[in-house]
Amino acid sequence: MHSFHYSNGSLHCEDISIADLANQYGTPLYVYSSETFRDRYTRLDAAFSSINHEVAYAVKANSNLSVLRLLAKMGSGFDIVSGGELFRVIKAGGDPGKCTFAGVGKTRDEIEYALKQGIYSINVESEEEALFISQVASELNLVAPIAFRVNPNVDAKTHKYISTGKSENKFGIDFEFILDAYERASNLPNLKLKGLQMHIGSQLTSVSPFVEAVEKVAPLAADLKDKYDIEFLSIGGGIGIVYEEALASGSESWWTDQSDETRPLTPEQYSSAIIPSLGPLGLKILLEPGRFIAGNAGVLVTKCLYEKKGTTKTFKIVDSGMHHLIRPALYEGFHEIVPVTEPTGAIDAVDVVGPICESGDFFCQNREVPNFVPGEFIALMSAGAYGMVMATTYNSHPLPAEILVDGNQAKIARKRQTFQDLVEGEEG
Ligand code: LLP
Numbered sequence: 411m412h413s414f415h416y417s418n419g420s421l422h423c424e425d426i427s428i429a430d431l432a433n434q435y436g437t438p439l440y441v442y443s444s445e446t447f448r449d450r451y452t453r454l455d456a457a458f459s460s461i462n463h464e465v466a467y468a469v470k471a472n473s474n475l476s477v478l479r480l481l482a483k484m485g486s487g488f489d490i491v492s493g494g495e496l497f498r499v500i501k502a503g504g505d506p507g508k509c510t511f512a513g514v515g516k517t518r519d520e521i522e523y524a525l526k527q528g529i530y531s532i533n534v535e536s537e538e539e540a541l542f543i544s545q546v547a548s549e550l551n552l553v554a555p556i557a558f559r560v561n562p563n564v565d566a567k568t569h570k571y572i573s574t575g576k577s578e579n580k581f582g583i584d585f586e587f588i589l590d591a592y593e594r595a596s597n598l599p600n601l602k603l604k605g606l607q608m609h610i611g612s613q614l615t616s617v618s619p620f621v622e623a624v625e626k627v628a629p630l631a632a633d634l635k636d637k638y639d640i641e642f643l644s645i646g647g648g649i650g651i652v653y654e655e656a657l658a659s660g661s662e663s664w665w666t667d668q669s670d671e672t673r674p675l676t677p678e679q680y681s682s683a684i685i686p687s688l689g690p691l692g693l694k695i696l697l698e699p700g701r702f703i704a705g706n707a708g709v710l711v712t713k714c715l716y717e718k719k720g721t722t723k724t725f726k727i728v729d730s731g732m733h734h735l736i737r738p739a740l741y742e743g744f745h746e747i748v749p750v751t752e753p754t755g756a757i758d759a760v761d762v763v764g765p766i767c768e769s770g771d772f773f774c775q776n777r778e779v780p781n782f783v784p785g786e787f788i789a790l791m792s793a794g795a796y797g798m799v800m801a802t803t804y805n806s807h808p809l810p811a812e813i814l815v816d817g818n819q820a821k822i823a824r825k826r827q828t829f830q831d832l833v834e835g836e837e838g
Contacts, residue, residue, distance in 0.1 A: 412660045412706040413443040413815075414791065419653070419752040420788055425818040428711055429750050430789045435811050436826060437713040440470075441789075442796050444455075444480055444816035446707035454649075454699060457677035461685055466510055468493045468647045471700030472695070476814045478502035478821035481703070487530070487696040489647070493520035496527060506530070510644060510696065511560065512607070514539075514580055521546050521554075529738045532608040533644070535582055535636050540595045556595070557605035557644065557685025559586045560630065560704035564623040566611030566648065569741045571613040582608065584794040588630065596638060603638040604629050605696075614700060615675055615682045615787035620648070629688045635693060644696035647740065650675055650749040651705040657707070677702075701795040706792025710735050711750065714784050715765075722759045723776070728788065731764015732771040733804045735790060735797050739770040747773060748759035750787035753780030766805050768817035798824075806832055 413424045422426045423441050455465050457554045466487035466724060469478065473495060478488070479502040487508030506527040510519075514535040521543055530694060534540045534556050547554035561582030568571045574581045583591050595601055610623050624645060631643045652659040652674045659674070688695050690837055712730035719725075726828055737743030747762055758781050762773040773790060784789055807829030813820050 411662045412446040415660050416752045421750045423815045426815050426820050432711050436809040438734050439711045440812040442708040442814045454677045457681035460664050461689045466617050468698045468700030472704040473498050474823050475502045477751040487491050493523045525552045527614040531557045531604050533559050534559050535559050536592050544598040544601050553602050555602045555604040557607045559607040562623045562626045564610050566614055566619045568611045568613050573745040574705050605640050605642035607644040608784045612648050613650040615646045615650040624684045624687045625684050645755045647698040647700050653744045653792050705795035710793040711789050714786050726760050726762045734801045736800050738773050746791040747779045747783040748789050756781040
């Protein structure tokens with residue numbers, strides 16, 4: 411479930427009217443629901459309660475300090491991919507001892523910073539990187555806890571830009587080479603072989619690629635436990651969420667009715683399919699969900715500026731675009747579009763486009779959406795993950811503000827940028 415719904419004819423986030431927020435704070439505006447973040451975290455955590463596990467939220471999905479603080483308070487660990495993300499986690503009160511550090515291109519500064527902060531594990535993506543970490547750790551007189559990321563060569567059946575577990579992807583070490591990598595690393599100084607990691611891709615809507623990957627990697631993890639006494643296996647993130655019919659998916663009955671194949675992959679389906687392979691390992695199982703926790707917890711609110719009727723199309727021009735939510739342009743991502751005032755039933759086939767000087771600047775093309783007119787606010791649903799974190803100031807548009815709602819309280823999680831912010835640090 412999530413916490414966006416119409417109430418008295420107006421879209422609400424928990425108890426707060428989105429139109430009120432848009433009028434008060436302006437648009438474009440990201441609005442997040444604390445309740446949805448908590449619900450998603452709790453539900454996934456509970457689905458794995460029968461085994462030793464930890465949820466390490468993938469910070470890249472939504473790294474706002476208020477969001478990280480909320481999750482840190484719930485006991486979440488964090489999956490980070492840069493020194494900057496580690497800085498955010500620490501600033502938000504998160505524990506570096508519950509952080510794993512992934513990514514193919516870690517710099518010396520980032521490795522030093524992570525080691526000095528007492529990171530739980532650096533997830534290493536090449537043997538060259540292991541050698542380098544060993545050198546850095548030796549110089550600092552520290553022991554670097556590491557895990558190799560194995561590339562299981564499994565097809566995640568998702569968009570090619572967010573598929574990571576095939577051998578043609580840059581991520582991890584090929585399954586065929588992984589035992590040798592551990593063997594060589596076990597002879598390097600100042601390294602502790604602490605675990606094994608994998609992540610096959612993002613927005614997976616079926617459980618079968620997860621099962622295939624876990625079944626392939628579990629025997630390897632058992633072998634590594636015997637040989638090197640590793641303590642954890644991270645199975646990465648990737649659980650897909652609902653983008654179509656996103657608003658409808660807010661009700662609990664919608665989630666629990668599993669008769670329809672278009673329903674999302676639930677945490678319970680996910681856990682029950684893989685726990686049989688994971689449980690017997692006796693390892694700590696790390697989960698790295700990003701989108702599952704943040705995706706349906708946020709919307710992007712934008713205002714319709716103009717309607718332009720061409721010979722072949724109707725364009726609804728809004729005050730946000732690919733610079734604030736790039737998923738439609740980059741991954742052909744679908745975000746449900748709903749007017750903030752409950753629609754009357756009229757539907758138009760339109761392109762909803764932004765102000766950016768690019769033809770790729772659209773939220774939808776030739777899509778039937780509930781009718782809305784200039785001056786009205788609309789919401790792009792399921793924009794809580796990979797939304798604001800991927801926003802840019804292209805065309806020198808200031809970044810939107812972010813609001814975190816909790817019950818009947820709303821707080822600014824990030825102020826809207828000003829023109830002055832745009833030129834901060836520049837000379838001229
Ligand atoms: N762990 C690792 C090592 C990852 O690379 C990722 C995502 C995650 C966990 C979290 O995956 P999630 O649970 O969110 O699927 N910008 C794209 C998604 C990129 C995902 C990158 N890695 C999008 O908007 O669809």
